[in-house]
Amino acid sequence: MSSYNFTGTPTGHGTGGDSLTTDLTGQFELANMVWLGVGAAGVWIMCPGIGLLYSGLSRKKHSLASLWLSLMGVCVVSFQWFFWGFSLVFSHHSKSHMLGTLEFFGFRDVLGAPSADAAVPDITYAVFQGMFACVAGVLMVGGGGERARLMPMMIFLFIWMTCVYCVCAHWSWNPNGWLAILGEYDFAGGLIHQTAGHGALMYALILGRRDREKNAKLPKYKPHSVASVVLGTVFITFAWFFFNACSAGNASIRAWYALQNTNLAAASGGLTWMFIDYFRYDGKWTTVGLCSGIVSALVGITPGAGFVPVWASMVIGIITAAGCNFAVDLKYWLKIDDGCDVWALHGVGGCIGSVLTGIFAADYVNATAGVYATPILGGWLNHHWKQVGYQIAGICAICGWTCVVTSIILLTMDRIPMLKIRLSAEEELQGTDVAQIGEVAYAEEEEEDYTFEPQPIRSRLSVIASLTHQIKHPMSGKDDKIEQSIPQVVDSALPDTSSNSDEDDSKTKEKETV
Numbered sequence: 345m346s347s348y349n350f351t352g353t354p355t356g357h358g359t360g361g362d363s364l365t366t367d368l369t370g371q372f373e374l375a376n377m378v379w380l381g382v383g384a385a386g387v388w389i390m391c392p393g394i395g396l397l398y399s400g401l402s403r404k405k406h407s408l409a410s411l412w413l414s415l416m417g418v419c420v421v422s423f424q425w426f427f428w429g430f431s432l433v434f435s436h437h438s439k440s441h442m443l444g445t446l447e448f449f450g451f452r453d454v455l456g457a458p459s460a461d462a463a464v465p466d467i468t469y470a471v472f473q474g475m476f477a478c479v480a481g482v483l484m485v486g487g488g489g490e491r492a493r494l495m496p497m498m499i500f501l502f503i504w505m506t507c508v509y510c511v512c513a514h515w516s517w518n519p520n521g522w523l524a525i526l527g528e529y530d531f532a533g534g535l536i537h538q539t540a541g542h543g544a545l546m547y548a549l550i551l552g553r554r555d556r557e558k559n560a561k562l563p564k565y566k567p568h569s570v571a572s573v574v575l576g577t578v579f580i581t582f583a584w585f586f587f588n589a590c591s592a593g594n595a596s597i598r599a600w601y602a603l604q605n606t607n608l609a610a611a612s613g614g615l616t617w618m619f620i621d622y623f624r625y626d627g628k629w630t631t632v633g634l635c636s637g638i639v640s641a642l643v644g645i646t647p648g649a650g651f652v653p654v655w656a657s658m659v660i661g662i663i664t665a666a667g668c669n670f671a672v673d674l675k676y677w678l679k680i681d682d683g684c685d686v687w688a689l690h691g692v693g694g695c696i697g698s699v700l701t702g703i704f705a706a707d708y709v710n711a712t713a714g715v716y717a718t719p720i721l722g723g724w725l726n727h728h729w730k731q732v733g734y735q736i737a738g739i740c741a742i743c744g745w746t747c748v749v750t751s752i753i754l755l756t757m758d759r760i761p762m763l764k765i766r767l768s769a770e771e772e773l774q775g776t777d778v779a780q781i782g783e784v785a786y787a788e789e790e791e792e793d794y795t796f797e798p799q800p801i802r803s804r805l806s807v808i809a810s811l812t813h814q815i816k817h818p819m820s821g822k823d824d825k826i827e828q829s830i831p832q833v834v835d836s837a838l839p840d841t842s843s844n845s846d847e848d849d850s851k852t853k854e855k856e857t858v
Contacts, residue, residue, distance in 0.1 A: 357436065360456030360465065368456030368465065376463045376594045380472045383590025386583055387475035391418050391482045393579025397635075398486050398684050399785070400572030403565055405775025406490040407572075408785035413497070417482035420498055424505045425474040426451055432510040434460050434473070434518055441522035444514050460519060461593035463716050472590065473517075479587075480509050480536045486684040487544025488765075490554050491772050494780045496763045500753060504543060508749050512539050512742045528738040529705055529720070529731070531602070532591035534647030534698045538742045541691020545682060546750040550758070551766050553681035555773075562681050570631050577635040581610060584642045588649040598713040602649035605657035606642065612661030613641020620669050633669075636689065640668035643693035648701030650713075651720075656704035664696045695739050702732035 352366030360368050395414025399407045421429075431448035436457070438444040448454050451470070459469035481501050488497055515521040516530045523530075554563050567573055588606045592599035617637025621630045644664025645657050652660065671688040675681070682688065705723035721728040757763040771779035778784060 354456065357457050359453045360458075363456070366456075371456075371458075372465060373463065373594070377465070377468050379595040379599070380464055380468050380590055380593070383586040384472045384475045386586030386590070387472075387479065388418070388583070389579050390475075390479050390583035390587065391415070393576045393583060394479070394482050394486070395576070396572050396579060397576030397639075398489060400569040400574075400576060401567045401632075401684050402489055403775075404568040404786060405777055405784075407568055407777065408781060408783060409494070409776035410486075410489060411785070412494075412781060413485050414482050416494075416498060417485055417501060418478045420501050421478045421481040421505055422474060424502050425470075425477050429477060429505060429510050430454065430470045430474065432506070433513045434466075434469070438514075438518065438520050441520060441525065442514070443511055444518060460517065463594040469593075476533055476536060476587075477505065477509060477513075480533075480540045481505055483537070483540035483686060483690055484543040484547070486686045487547030487682055488551055489683045490776060491551055491767050492547070492765060492776075493767055494776070496757055496765045499763065500757060500765070503753050504750060507753065508543060508746050509536075509539050511749075512745060515741070516738065523738050523741070526734055526737065527721070527731070528734045529651055529701050529723075530647050530698070530738070531650040531701075532588045532646045534694045534701070535738075535742055537643045537646065537690035537694030538698070538739065539746045541687045541689070541694060542743045542746040543750045544684075544686035545680060545691060546747055547754065548682040548687075549680045550751065550754045551681075553679075554683065557769055562676055562679055565683070567632060573632055573635050577638055581638060581642065584610070584646075588646060592650055592713060592716075594713065594716045596713045596716055598650050598710070598717070601654070601709060601712055604654055605645055605649045605652060608654060609641045609645035609657040609661035609664075610638045611641075612658045613644065613665035614638040616641075616662045616665040617669050620666065636668070636672075636685070637665040640665045640689045640693045643668075643690050644697035644700065647694070647698045648705060651701055651705040651709055651723075653704065653706055653709060653725075656700075660697060660700045660704065663700060664693050667696045668693045691743070695743070698735045698739055699732060702735035705731060 348364065350365060350367040352361050354361045354366055354368060354371050360366070360371075391414050392411075395411045398410035398414070402410050428446060428449050430451070431446050432444045435444035435447040437447060448466075448470075454466045454470050456465045456467070458464075459466045461469055464472075481504075484504065485492075485497055485501055512535050515523040516528060516535050518524060554565075585603055585606055589599045589603040592602055614634050614637040617640065618629055618634045621633035622628065625633075641661035641664050644660050645652075648660065649657070668689050671692040672685055675685075675688065680687075701723065703724045705720070706725045707720055707722040710720050710722075711717050721731070723731040754765060758765045767776065767779065
């Protein structure tokens with residue numbers, strides 16, 4: 345059996361060397377690469393979990409759209425990450441402290457050179473961090489639930505990932521980013537929740553409240569499926585173990601320390617929110633409250649999972665869940681209809697967790713990574729009083745940038761005829777599922793069953809004619825494929841049996857005559 349004769353030496357830059365003459369794998373621990381590879385698959389599960397959570401919190405006529413946006417978000421962000429997202433965040437030779445270069449445009453030269461986390465190669469790190477980007481994108485578009493048009497949503501998501509997420513991620517996670525140089529701590533992605541939460545807040549603000557023609561005040565609708573909320577929370581929690589533990593970047597003790605912190609914080613947060621709701625809602629142990637507490641505490645522990653002692657994770661879970669619980673009511677004061685509470689859970693939770701990381705970060709926890717550890721000064725536990733200031737500086741910069749840039753993107757898009765961001769009143773009344781997707785999540789027994797159709801009813805217009813129609817009537821919400829009601833569509837799809845029965849009668853009479 346022949347084998348390659350590897351005589352080359354890894355270069356440490358570019359692709360890392362010629363894969364035909366250089367053993368690119370030998371410079372890395374295989375266990376670390378396996379750990380992050382499995383972690384990437386685990387984190388991916390969070391995206392459909394978010395879709396299930398959003399779907400359960402939505403009304404029934406919008407529930408399929410919430411599932412759709414979770415998978416759409418993965419597709420759009422995965423392409424953006426390949427196209428230039430990874431390069432803008434993690435390029436090796438960026439001279440700017442604000443944004444990376446196009447060094448890795450289209451994954452060019454992304455192979456075997458050591459990544460920003462030197463324990464694994466670029467290609468492994470790119471896959472792992474790409475899943476984080478997908479989570480941020482899926483979370484953010486939840487702010488447009490039940491009234492956003494889907495095609496503009498996809499374009500907005502691509503632009504938002506480029507102008508908001510990639511910029512903020514470069515600040516914190518690229519060794520040359522200004523927040524990384526300043527000394528801000530963000531172990532597993534507090535910036536993900538800060539950008540997604542505040543991006544969703546701006547999305548909801550600019551779209552306006554749901555059913556605004558019939559609701560003088562901010563609407564409050566019940567979740568249509570608590571079971572979907574529970575199932576989504578299960579998926580999210582399972583994925584979060586990989587999300588935080590694998591952010592150590594290696595299979596060291598620190599990874600397992602982060603895993604324990606994650607689990608304890610989630611348990612503490614779930615109990616806290618449930619007990620608060622017990623006293624606020626006439627002695628009821630609410631299931632949605634339990635799930636909300638778990639998710640909010642997971643958000644809170646994310647920035648500090650690999651920095652804080654185990655006992656501190658319980659404190660962080662309790663404080664974050666309590667803060668997010670009361671933040672849910674702030675949307676009524678702000679008069680912003682964030683139906684899925686993305687801002688209250690992720691925006692507020694990410695900020696609380698970042699501040700608490702500055703308080704409870706300990707140098708000895710960070711050192712459990714062994715030879716992979718980069719020394720830190722710790723937080724208030726180590727009498728490093730300035731650390732909370734660094735954390736607040738990061739929060740203000742990330743949230744401020746997110747709110748301003750997100751608003752500019754949305755207001756600009758909404759002035760372009762084909763990119764109007766909100767559904768028409770007729771489409772909103774009909775529901776996003778039927779109006780924009782042409783399918784439904786549930787078949788109603790009392791209504792005609794049209795879900796046997798393998799795809800939405802095809803338009804008779806050509807592509808050019810359809811585009812022309814949308815330009816002339818961007819908010820009409822109608823074309824020749826939805827002008828007729830669903831029962832009419834079904835009737836037209838069924839064969840005409842009246843003529844057939846007449847023919848059968850005449851043939852029968854002829855036989856009798858013979």
